[in-house]
Amino acid sequence: xxxxxxxxxxxxxxxxxxxxxHALVVVVGKNNPVExxxxxxxxxxxxxxxxxxxxxxxARPLDRVAGSDAKQKFYRLLVNKSExxxxxxxxxxxxxxxxxxxxxxxxxxxxxxxxxxxxxxxGYVLESEVDxxxxxxYRFEK
Amino acid sequence: xxxxxxxxxxxxxxxxxxxxxxxxxxxAANDKVKLNGFATLGAIYNDSDDLGFRxxxxxxxxxxLSLAPDSLxxxxxxINISPQWDAVIQAVYRDKLDEKAINYLxxxxxxxRLNNRLELRGGRMNxxxxxxxxxxxxxxxxxxxxxxxxxxxxxxSVSQFEGGDVLFKRSLGDGFFTAKLGYGETDAxxxxxxxxxxxxxxxxxxxxxxxQQNNWQxxxxxxxxxxxxxxxxxxxxxxxxxxxxxxxxxxxxRLRERFDFVGKxxxxxxxxxxxxxxxxxxxxxxxxxxxxxxxxxxxxxGYVSLGYQNDxxxxxxxxxxxxxxxxxxSDRVGEIxxxxxxxxxxxxxxxxxxxxxxxxQNVANQHTFSxxxxxxxxxxxxxxxxxxxxxxxxxxxxxxxxxxxxEADHTVNVASLSLNWVx
Numbered sequence: 001x002x003x004x005x006x007x008x009x010x011x012x013x014x015x016x017x018x019x020x021x022h023a024l025v026v027v028v029g030k031n032n033p034v035e036x037x038x039x040x041x042x043x044x045x046x047x048x049x050x051x052x053x054x055x056x057x058x059a060r061p062l063d064r065v066a067g068s069d070a071k072q073k074f075y076r077l078l079v080n081k082s083e084x085x086x087x088x089x090x091x092x093x094x095x096x097x098x099x100x101x102x103x104x105x106x107x108x109x110x111x112x113x114x115x116x117x118x119x120x121x122x123g124y125v126l127e128s129e130v131d132x133x134x135x136x137x138y139r140f141e142k
Numbered sequence: 143x144x145x146x147x148x149x150x151x152x153x154x155x156x157x158x159x160x161x162x163x164x165x166x167x168x169x170a171a172n173d174k175v176k177l178n179g180f181a182t183l184g185a186i187y188n189d190s191d192d193l194g195f196r197x198x199x200x201x202x203x204x205x206x207l208s209l210a211p212d213s214l215x216x217x218x219x220x221i222n223i224s225p226q227w228d229a230v231i232q233a234v235y236r237d238k239l240d241e242k243a244i245n246y247l248x249x250x251x252x253x254x255r256l257n258n259r260l261e262l263r264g265g266r267m268n269x270x271x272x273x274x275x276x277x278x279x280x281x282x283x284x285x286x287x288x289x290x291x292x293x294x295x296x297x298x299s300v301s302q303f304e305g306g307d308v309l310f311k312r313s314l315g316d317g318f319f320t321a322k323l324g325y326g327e328t329d330a331x332x333x334x335x336x337x338x339x340x341x342x343x344x345x346x347x348x349x350x351x352x353x354q355q356n357n358w359q360x361x362x363x364x365x366x367x368x369x370x371x372x373x374x375x376x377x378x379x380x381x382x383x384x385x386x387x388x389x390x391x392x393x394x395x396r397l398r399e400r401f402d403f404v405g406k407x408x409x410x411x412x413x414x415x416x417x418x419x420x421x422x423x424x425x426x427x428x429x430x431x432x433x434x435x436x437x438x439x440x441x442x443x444g445y446v447s448l449g450y451q452n453d454x455x456x457x458x459x460x461x462x463x464x465x466x467x468x469x470x471x472s473d474r475v476g477e478i479x480x481x482x483x484x485x486x487x488x489x490x491x492x493x494x495x496x497x498x499x500x501x502x503q504n505v506a507n508q509h510t511f512s513x514x515x516x517x518x519x520x521x522x523x524x525x526x527x528x529x530x531x532x533x534x535x536x537x538x539x540x541x542x543x544x545x546x547x548x549e550a551d552h553t554v555n556v557a558s559l560s561l562n563w564v565x
Contacts (some may be wrong), residue, residue, distance in 0.1 A: 009360060040313060049311065049318050050258045058225045066521055079356055082420060084518050091180070091283040091564050096268065096276030097230035097249055100176060100220050 023127045030057055032119050033057075037137045043078060047089070047120060048099030053122075061102035062111050062123040070108075074124045077140045097104035176220045182281040184212025184560030186496075194543030195556050197288045198298035199332040200238050202246040203543025210237040212288060212560055216248070216279055226255050226272055229265075234279050239338040242330035248279065248302060261309040269303050270322050270350045271535075272427060273414050281562035285423065285516050288558070289530035290445040290462035293512060295541050297410055300367055303328040303346050317355035324348040333543060334504055342371040343408075358417045365410040369403045369435065382493060391490055393476015401500065406435035423449035423456065430467075439466040439505055456516040463509035464541070465550075473498040507538035514558075522564050530556040 026042050034053050035044075045059045053059045056106050064071040067083065067093045082090055090101040105111040115123040116133040130136060187207050188195040194203020197211050204211050214236035221229040232249035245280055251265030268276040272294065277283045278301070305326015312319055327344040350363035383394040414427040428444035445462035473494050478487050514528030532554045537547070542554070 040316075044313060044318075049313070052258055053256070053271070080420075083521070085418075085420060087521055087564075088283055091280055092277050094178060094220075095180060095216070095218060095232065095280045095283065095564075096254075097218075097220075097232065097251065098276070 003122065023097060024070065024077060024124050024140060025130060025136045026122065026124050027115065027126050027134040027136050028122050029116055029119060030133050030135055032135065034137055035135070039078070039138065039140075042138050046078060046102060048093045048101070058120050059122055060118065060120045062115055062121055063102040063104040064108060064111060064124070065106070066104060068108070069125065070124070098105075146280070162199060174222045176222075177217065178220070179215065179217045179563075179565050180280045180282060181215040181563045181565075182212055182279075182560050183209070184287065184558060184562075185209050185280070186211055187557045188554065189556070190548070190554040192544065192546040192548040193539060193554055194545055195554070196295075196333070196541075196543060197291060198295045198301075199334075199541075200240065200298055200301075200330065202237060202239060202333065202338075203545075205545065212281075212558065213237070214279055214315045218249075228253050228255075236279070237442045238331070239333055240329075241428060243442075245329075245331075250414065257390070259310060259312050261311075262306065263309070264306040266302060266304045267307060267324070267326075269301055269328075269346075269348055269365065270307075270324070270431070271297065271300075271365050271410060272412050273361065273416065273425065275301060280564070281526070281560060282522075282524050285425070285447065285449055285456060285458055286460065286512065287526050287560055290447075290460060290510065290512070291541055292462040292464040292506075292508065293429055293443045296431065296441070296443070296464075296506065297365075297412075297429065299330040299341065300328060300331045300343055300346065300365060300408075302411075303343075303348075314353065315355075317353055319351070319353050321351045322349070334540065340371075340373040341369060343367040344370040351552070357419045358415070360416075361412075361414045363410070363412040363414075367408050369406050372403045372413065378496075386486065386490060390479050390482045390486060391476070392479060393474075396476050397497070400436050403435055403437070406433070408433050408435070408438060412561050421451055423447075423451060425449075425459070436471055436501060437504055437531065439471075439501075440468040441466050441506065444508075454518040458512075458514050458516065460512040460514075461509065462512070465535070466505055466538075471501050473501060504540050505538040506540035507535040508532055508541065524562045526558070526560045526562065528558045530558070532556070 026037065031053060041054055046061050051058060071081050072083050075081050075083060093099045094101060105114065111123060112125065112129065125134070152193065185207065186195060186204065188205050191205055192533040194205050194210060196203040201211055214234055216232060218230065218232040223229065229252045230249055231247065233246050234248045235246055247266060249266060249268060250459055251263045251267050253261055253263045255261050263276035270276055274284055274294070276288050278289055294375050303324065303326035305324060307322055307324030310321045329340065329342050332337050333339050345368040347366045350361060352359060352361040379398055383398055386394060388395060409432040410429060412427060412429040417424040426444065426446040431441045433440055441464055443464035445460055447460040449456045475493050475497065476492050478490055510530050510532040512528055512530045514526060517525045519525050534552050536550050
């Protein structure tokens with residue numbers, strides 16, 4: 001019975017850690033002075049409303065690879081929109097001259113390299129991808 | 143043709159556009175310039191031999207099968223000069239009445255971001271007075287084959303301007319608020335039921351406000367413009383009035399004033415609502431044109447569109463309508479001296495049918511039912527199929543190019559198929 005309980009607890013811990021590792025978080029480079037953002041502030045930056053962080057520094061949002069699970073999940077969590085809707089939204093903003101869409105990269109590694117190397121970039125990664133070079137500024141509520 | 147007295151503002155805007163082209167070229171070698179584009183390959187079939195279909199008044203009307211009205215290609219350069227300064231140039235190649243090279247530039251402006259909430263722009267810009275005003279050429283970005291002509295066609299003559307504007311924006315509650323104020327002028331080559339005409343609007347004052355939350359958006363807008371020049375001459379009226387001195391026909395100069403266009407104001411008021419929850423989509427706008435010029439009648443126009451979205455497909459239905467609100471314009475010739483001989487008075491009275499014809503030549507009174515499907519084929523390609531059934535009241539064909547005078551209360555069917563890319 002006791003052994004059975006230990007297995008059960010181990011299983012739940014594993015599931016919980018696994019869930020956490022696959023959770024999306026919004027991050028900036030370690031050298032970026034921004035410590036935390038609200039969801040509204042993340043929306044403002046990623047939906048082209050403002051082109052700076054709250055402290056006035058220019059913000060350069062980065063997107064994951066088009067069609068990836070991470071990108072689709074991020075926009076569902078952020079504004080509850082499909083990637084198709086986000087594409088149409090950005091076509092409207094881009095060609096009306098209001099704002100340019102987040103930079104996108106051919107691979108996630110390229111995106112992560114850019115994220116780590118600039119003070120102006122902001123991105124979203126799996127919790128498991130966060131290392132010492134990145135700083136979490138927003139966590140989506142579970 | 144018109145010989146416009148180009149104002150300093152217009153001249154400065156042209157210079158700015160040319161210099162932005164040069165700036166774009168010099169920056170093209172680095173990542174400060176982003177190039178993007180859009181294109182539509184669209185075919186229409188118009189079942190009327192008499193009335194030429196056109197998406198708006200700037201485009202020649204077509205009958206039968208044609209690729210011309212909807213097909214276009216556009217290129218845009220976004221030039222980041224500094225964190226505060228940037229520029230945007232957009233050129234669109236499409237079938238249109240105006241073939242001046244400079245007017246293939248739809249947008250060319252320089253922007254200064256004062257802070258996160260305030261932006262100033264100068265150059266040539268889209269007039270932000272309706273939902274699609276800033277991206278009406280980008281078929282990928284909206285639902286229908288083209289914006290509903292009843293609402294968009296007439297206001298397209300002021301769809302761009304050269305001048306400046308200021309944008310205020312801020313987060314408000316759970317949504318986002320923007321307000322814009324602009325001032326400038328524009329030239330437009332537009333068509334009536336017959337040949338094309340050139341019109342020059344000055345003192346354009348624009349204001350718009352918009353509030354958007356996640357699933358919905360409302361907007362209100364206002365435009366006030368003054369007609370400064372118009373390529374239709376008033377020689378016939380002038381010649382007729384010149385035949386009769388004012389002591390015989392005191393009403394002549396007053397009649398001339400009714401038809402004169404210089405300095406006459408045109409005003410537009412618009413309201414719009416859009417809802418989109420990824421399953422249902424509703425969009426509606428209503429607009430009022432208030433005109434001091436009798437030839438351009440006061441009108442009310444609008445549309446309601448309902449869409450159902452499922453698995454990349456959006457099935458939609460739209461009802462749109464336009465009609466004049468001032469229907470009882472007088473065709474009286476005005477005061478004739480009681481001392482005028484009977485034959486002279488009769489000659490002056492014989493102008494009434496001509497006056498009536500002039501007053502009726504630019505009236506739009508019709509409604510259209512549209513059904514269609516929008517298919518997001520890939521992340522950068524949308525295909526659209528749309529069927530339009532237009533019912534035109536009396537002989538109020540102002541939204542069409544009239545090749546042959548059809549019978550009254552004519553109906554026209556237009557089928558459209560298009561592929562729309564962004565790249």
